[in-house]
Amino acid sequence: MKSWARLRMVLGRVGQALPALFGVIVVTFILTRALPGDPAVYFAGPAADEASIQQIREALGLDRPLYEQFVYYLGDLASGNLGVSISTGQPVLEELARRLPASLELTLGALLLSLAIAIPMGVLAATNPGRPIDHICRVIATAGVSLPTFFTGIALVFVFYYLLGWSPAPIGRLDFAYLSPPPITGFYTIDALLDGDPETAMAAAGQLLLPMITLALFTLAPIARMTRGAMLQALGSDFIRTAKAAGLSQRVILIRYAFRNAMLPVITTLGMVFSFTLGANVLVEKVFAWPGIGSFAVDALVVSDYAAVQGFVLTMAMLFVLLNLLIDIAYTLIDPRIEANG
Amino acid sequence: MADVTAFKAGVKPRNHIVYILTENPVSIVAIAGFAVIVFAAIFGPLVAPYDPLATNVAISLHPPSWDHWFGTDQLGRDVFSRVLVAARLDLMISVSAVALSFVIGATIGSAAGYFGGWTDRITGRVVDTIMAFPLFVLAMGIVAALGNTVENIIYATAIINVPFYARVARAEAAIRRTAGFVQAAKLSGNSDLRILATQVFPNALPPMAVQASLNMGWAILNAAGLSFIGLGVRPPTPEWGIMVAEGANFIISGEWWLAIFPGLALMLTVFTFNLLGDALRDIVDPRQRT
Numbered sequence: 001m002k003s004w005a006r007l008r009m010v011l012g013r014v015g016q017a018l019p020a021l022f023g024v025i026v027v028t029f030i031l032t033r034a035l036p037g038d039p040a041v042y043f044a045g046p047a048a049d050e051a052s053i054q055q056i057r058e059a060l061g062l063d064r065p066l067y068e069q070f071v072y073y074l075g076d077l078a079s080g081n082l083g084v085s086i087s088t089g090q091p092v093l094e095e096l097a098r099r100l101p102a103s104l105e106l107t108l109g110a111l112l113l114s115l116a117i118a119i120p121m122g123v124l125a126a127t128n129p130g131r132p133i134d135h136i137c138r139v140i141a142t143a144g145v146s147l148p149t150f151f152t153g154i155a156l157v158f159v160f161y162y163l164l165g166w167s168p169a170p171i172g173r174l175d176f177a178y179l180s181p182p183p184i185t186g187f188y189t190i191d192a193l194l195d196g197d198p199e200t201a202m203a204a205a206g207q208l209l210l211p212m213i214t215l216a217l218f219t220l221a222p223i224a225r226m227t228r229g230a231m232l233q234a235l236g237s238d239f240i241r242t243a244k245a246a247g248l249s250q251r252v253i254l255i256r257y258a259f260r261n262a263m264l265p266v267i268t269t270l271g272m273v274f275s276f277t278l279g280a281n282v283l284v285e286k287v288f289a290w291p292g293i294g295s296f297a298v299d300a301l302v303v304s305d306y307a308a309v310q311g312f313v314l315t316m317a318m319l320f321v322l323l324n325l326l327i328d329i330a331y332t333l334i335d336p337r338i339e340a341n342g
Numbered sequence: 343m344a345d346v347t348a349f350k351a352g353v354k355p356r357n358h359i360v361y362i363l364t365e366n367p368v369s370i371v372a373i374a375g376f377a378v379i380v381f382a383a384i385f386g387p388l389v390a391p392y393d394p395l396a397t398n399v400a401i402s403l404h405p406p407s408w409d410h411w412f413g414t415d416q417l418g419r420d421v422f423s424r425v426l427v428a429a430r431l432d433l434m435i436s437v438s439a440v441a442l443s444f445v446i447g448a449t450i451g452s453a454a455g456y457f458g459g460w461t462d463r464i465t466g467r468v469v470d471t472i473m474a475f476p477l478f479v480l481a482m483g484i485v486a487a488l489g490n491t492v493e494n495i496i497y498a499t500a501i502i503n504v505p506f507y508a509r510v511a512r513a514e515a516a517i518r519r520t521a522g523f524v525q526a527a528k529l530s531g532n533s534d535l536r537i538l539a540t541q542v543f544p545n546a547l548p549p550m551a552v553q554a555s556l557n558m559g560w561a562i563l564n565a566a567g568l569s570f571i572g573l574g575v576r577p578p579t580p581e582w583g584i585m586v587a588e589g590a591n592f593i594i595s596g597e598w599w600l601a602i603f604p605g606l607a608l609m610l611t612v613f614t615f616n617l618l619g620d621a622l623r624d625i626v627d628p629r630q631r632t
Contacts, residue, residue, distance in 0.1 A: 019467070019470070020470060020471070020474040021474075023467070023470065023471030023474055024471070024474050024475065026471070027471060027472075027475070027480075028483070031483050031484065031486075031487040032487070142613070142616055142617065142620070143613060145559070145560075145616060146559060146563075146609055146612040146613035146616050147609060148563055148566060148567065148570075148583075148586070148605065148608050148609060148612070149567075150567065150570045150583075150586060150587075150590075151586055151601070151605035151606075151608060151609060154586065154589070154590050154593050154601050154602075154605065155602065155605065157593055157594065158593050158598050158601075158602070161594060162593065162594060162595075162596050162598075169594065170594070274476070275473075275475075275476045275477055276476075276477075276478075277476075278476035278478075278479060279476045279477060279478025279479055279567075280478070282478065282479065282482070282571065283567055283570060283571065286570070286571055287590065297482065298571045298572070301482065301485075301486055301490075301571065301572065301573065302572050304486075304490075306486060306487075309482070309483060309486040310483065310486075310487075312479075312482075313475070313479055313480065313482065313483035313486075316475070316476050316479040317474060317475045317476065317479070317480075319476075320474065320475065320476045321474055324474075
């Protein structure tokens with residue numbers, strides 16, 4: 001019965017994500033059609049003549065009423081047709097799919113790194129309120145959200161590449177001296193290890209480190225702040241006092257009682273952090289010439305490659321909806337109260 | 343116990359503000375920083391030692407010196423003058439964006455909270471849909487669709503910030519729609535719109551103002567980020583984001599002053615606004631302090 005209730009909750013979460021997904025599709029549709037002037041002219045590119053513009057207009061269904069265009073748009077999305085990128089001449093979906101692993105490796109790596117630093121920092125600050133560690137945590141939290149990611153990235157390159165020479169040149173995922181490992185997961189570091197090539201793995205990790213730290217510095221602040229707040233609230237609650245009165249050890253109280261309860265609000269607010277991370281990702285990729293979907297979109301924006309930009313916006317939004325869904329499901333599975341109520 | 347009552351009875355709002363400011367010296371620093379930023383935005387072009395657009399290739403890429411405090415860029419332009427003059431444009435973009443999202447968010451949010459029902463459901467859907475996007479990415483898409491101009495940077499930044507204001511305004515309006523003073527106003531024959539404007543909205547203003555000042559820094563970061571990737575402001579206009587982007591090309595050859603100074607100006611401005619927002623929140627609602 002219990003697992004049945006949980007399954008129903010999970011399915012409910014999936015159902016709740018559908019309106020968001022639909023909203024995302026409607027907005028990207030509006031953005032495509034809101035192009036100033038005639039979208040067909042934009043999609044055809046600067047070198048197009050009247051006949052090819054007309055051809056594109058028909059191909060895009062731009063001569064039909066708006067609701068019909070929307071149905072076409074849905075059909076295109078379902079078959080994975082995001083149009084052709086005029087800057088590379090390749091289908092947008094292929095371009096995005098090829099670059100997505102690079103972006104994911106960077107984003108997920110940065111998130112793991114910042115979680116690994118921010119959560120202990122928040123816990124330490126909450127258990128020592130008013131002490132130096134608490135003040136340091138507070139300063140870092142306020143300073144962290146004030147940092148323009150592109151500026152921190154450039155400052156780190158200057159210090160660690162130009163001044164100290166510890167870091168490789170910011171020229172993408174792997175130095176030209178190395179061959180990219182055979183793609184299995186698409187993450188260079190993991191692929192190289194799977195291939196039994198520790199040298200390439202180290203080189204890839206070296207390239208990854210600086211952009212990862214840049215991105216992590218940015219997400220560190222909100223996570224540390226949330227952890228501290230949630231931890232303080234948990235530590236101040238009645239069940240902790242009961243546990244103390246019952247004579248449980250400090251360690252058990254802190255980890256099993258306070259920490260596990262404090263993690264629930266932190267998990268729910270991770271969604272907002274993802275939103276910032278995916279946005280900041282674009283800037284970090286540009287600084288480090290990281291060949292992900294963010295720098296692809298920036299290049300496309302500069303040359304007015306609209307199909308590519310819209311495909312990118314849609315991909316990012318889908319990714320974000322999906323991540324939020326995963327968070328919701330994780331929350332449903334972790335929270336013991338749901339079992340008691342369901 | 344008697345002391346506590348006496349303290350409560352004797353405290354005046356002005357004393358409370360003075361207390362908050364003196365208790366946390368960081369707030370004083372924030373106000374001083376704010377004064378510098380506003381000064382630069384208003385008088386920047388007047389006090390700048392050089393013309394921010396004047397090129398002089400003979401002195402290109404000179405490091406900071408007495409003549410050129412922040413050095414010169416690849417065209418021999420004075421970086422200090424450019425950083426100073428850029429303050430006005432950066433602030434103009436973010437203040438306009440925040441003002442726009444404040445007005446739109448306050449209108450739809452308080453209407454949703456006060457009327458409830460369909461108004462609430464539709465605005466809620468719209469707000470949720472905006473929040474379903476990574477916000478910076480949505481801003482990129484909006485600028486790409488509307489066209490690559492400074493005005494569109496303002497609109498895009500405004501749109502992605504509307505949800506925050508709408509949510510605060512909605513919550514504040516919703517808890518007051520059945521309050522005594524609202525019902526009294528209704529009984530004495532005021533129209534819904536009048537009640538919304540004169541009774542409900544003024545009460546939502548303090549938390550909205552806190553939201554705006556906390557939001558300011560983020561709006562500046564977003565706008566600068568958009569111009570960093572080449573949207574909106576065009577060279578040679580001095581603007582912090584674009585100056586960092588141009589300076590980035592010189593960082594790996596060691597000409598650090600091109601990117602670092604505008605970046606620092608941007609960072610300190612955002613930091614100042616964040617500190618001010620925190621101070622304002624402590625004044626308006628001490629319980630939210632973290």
